[in-house]
Amino acid sequence: xxxxxxxxxxxxxxxxxxxxxxxxxxxxxxxxxxxxxxxxxxxxxxxxxxxxxxxxxxxxxxxxxxxxxxxxxxxxxxxxxxxxxxxxxxxxxxxxxxxxxxxxxxxxxxxxxxxxxxxxxxxxxxxxxxxxxxxxxxxxxxxxxxxxxxxxxxxxxxxxxxxxxxxxxxxxxxxxxxxxxxxxxxxxxxxxxxxxxxxxxxxxxxxxxxxxxxxxxx
Amino acid sequence: xxxxxxxxxxxxxxxxxxxxxxxxxxxxxxxxxxxxxxxxxxxxxxxxxxxxxxxxxxxxxxxxxxxxxxxxxxxxxxxxxxxxxxxxxxxxxxxxxxxxxxxxxxxxxxxxxxxxxxxxxxxxxxxxxxxxxxxxxxxxxxxxxxxxxxxxxxxxxxxxxxxxxxxxxxxxxxxxxxxxxxxxxxxxxxxxxxxxxxxxxxxxxxxxxxxxxxxxxx
Numbered sequence: 001x002x003x004x005x006x007x008x009x010x011x012x013x014x015x016x017x018x019x020x021x022x023x024x025x026x027x028x029x030x031x032x033x034x035x036x037x038x039x040x041x042x043x044x045x046x047x048x049x050x051x052x053x054x055x056x057x058x059x060x061x062x063x064x065x066x067x068x069x070x071x072x073x074x075x076x077x078x079x080x081x082x083x084x085x086x087x088x089x090x091x092x093x094x095x096x097x098x099x100x101x102x103x104x105x106x107x108x109x110x111x112x113x114x115x116x117x118x119x120x121x122x123x124x125x126x127x128x129x130x131x132x133x134x135x136x137x138x139x140x141x142x143x144x145x146x147x148x149x150x151x152x153x154x155x156x157x158x159x160x161x162x163x164x165x166x167x168x169x170x171x172x173x174x175x176x177x178x179x180x181x182x183x184x185x186x187x188x189x190x191x192x193x194x195x196x197x198x199x200x201x202x203x204x205x206x207x208x209x210x211x212x213x214x215x216x217x218x
Numbered sequence: 219x220x221x222x223x224x225x226x227x228x229x230x231x232x233x234x235x236x237x238x239x240x241x242x243x244x245x246x247x248x249x250x251x252x253x254x255x256x257x258x259x260x261x262x263x264x265x266x267x268x269x270x271x272x273x274x275x276x277x278x279x280x281x282x283x284x285x286x287x288x289x290x291x292x293x294x295x296x297x298x299x300x301x302x303x304x305x306x307x308x309x310x311x312x313x314x315x316x317x318x319x320x321x322x323x324x325x326x327x328x329x330x331x332x333x334x335x336x337x338x339x340x341x342x343x344x345x346x347x348x349x350x351x352x353x354x355x356x357x358x359x360x361x362x363x364x365x366x367x368x369x370x371x372x373x374x375x376x377x378x379x380x381x382x383x384x385x386x387x388x389x390x391x392x393x394x395x396x397x398x399x400x401x402x403x404x405x406x407x408x409x410x411x412x413x414x415x416x417x418x419x420x421x422x423x424x425x426x427x428x429x430x431x432x433x434x435x436x
Contacts, residue, residue, distance in 0.1 A: 006357070016248050017238035024232035033234065033251050036357050045357050082354045083340055093326025100322060100339065101315040108311025108341035120338040121318065122301055123326035136300045139224070139254050139263050 003057045004078035005046045010069035018067045026055040047078050084116025086143045087198050091150035093123040095191050099149045102195025110203040127156050134160035138167045144202045147172045154178030172198050187217040221275045222296035223264045228287035236285045244273040265296050302334025304361045305416050309368035311341040313409050317367045320413025328421040345374050352378035356385050362420045365390045372396030390416050405435040
């Protein structure tokens with residue numbers, strides 16, 4: 001059973017360590033954690049799954065409240081339920097904007113039917129900057145698709161794409177100069193359609209299967 | 219001194235607890251933490267600041283590597299350096315798309331000059347859904363501005379806006395029906411301009427000062 005827990009704690013060293021110790025003692029598997037700074041208290045948010053037949057969430061919350069420095073510990077709606085799956089769009093401002101437009105319009109149609117899909121973007125230029133941002137995507141939570149929206153992408157960016165693909169991330173590229181389209185899972189010429197297809201590929205409410213489109217160009 | 223650390227660890231309970239124990243022993247202040255699931259190993263990413271004259275990062279990495287189950291521990295570029303400040307845009311698909319277009323085009327101009335600004339969006343309808351998403355924004359890392367893009371927002375959403383404002387978040391609203399514009403820090407009629415102003419308000423490279431525009435309507 002998965003639970004989201006929000007704690008409010010004193011801003012001093014060792015708090016995260018004390019809280020995770022309590023969670024470990026209850027065999028809670030921590031799938032997400034997040035620190036939100038504020039003064040004089042910090043918010044520390046966890047998503048945990050508790051083993052069946054093990055501790056109840058009430059018991060875990062009570063033990064968290066027993067840690068010195070913890071002011072509050074309560075259940076809260078999870079990010080997965082609120083912001084859902086993420087698509088990240090990066091590249092040149094003109095194209096990123098149009099891909100985002102397509103993706104947002106399509107996500108709207110699915111979110112109305114109960115999906116939760118967010119579209120996150122960063123306009124960014126430069127081979128090293130983009131390669132760094134691509135590599136970092138797999139460290140962000142809940143990301144299911146990367147769209148590379150530009151006019152020329154290759155070199156180190158292509159290497160970064162191969163690395164994140166090896167870790168299971170799907171990558172759509174606009175049809176553009178450079179070697180990125182050669183390695184992308186799907187290549188699309190029209191930025192609006194690229195955004196729409198990115199959403200269709202991850203929406204449970206859509207019939208589009210990226211596996212059947214792999215390496216195709218539109 | 220701030221450092222970003224990426225560890226690769228065995229996927230078993232208690233790993234986060236063991237790692238944070240080591241960081242606490244070095245008086246490292248953890249400002250960000252993130253778990254990226256994978257099989258059979260997990261990636262756990264930290265941003266920490268170490269006290270001046272205290273442990274070196276090399277020493278901390280060596281001790282992290284000494285924890286049973288830790289396969290790798292190394293320094294890595296930080297998310298703040300890669301994705302920077304975030305603006306979150308939420309509301310109806312049509313307006314969210316246009317606000318995003320304006321914000322992405324403007325962020326592009328600043329990111330070229332060394333800023334790092336990301337635009338994150340979620341198309342979402344419904345009073346309870348939006349109120350929940352607004353409240354959760356302050357639990358997301360690096361968010362500096364919320365833009366509410368819709369045609370009718372009030373009730374519980376307005377209460378949620380007041381709560382996040384009390385925690386220091388700035389909120390721009392489109393000029394729309396409902397009570398949200400009455401409490402927003404700035405109200406803008408044109409969605410493209412709302413996106414542009416949101417970026418200008420948080421960019422170090424811009425001259426726009428939201429404090430001087432508070433409660434104005436454009």
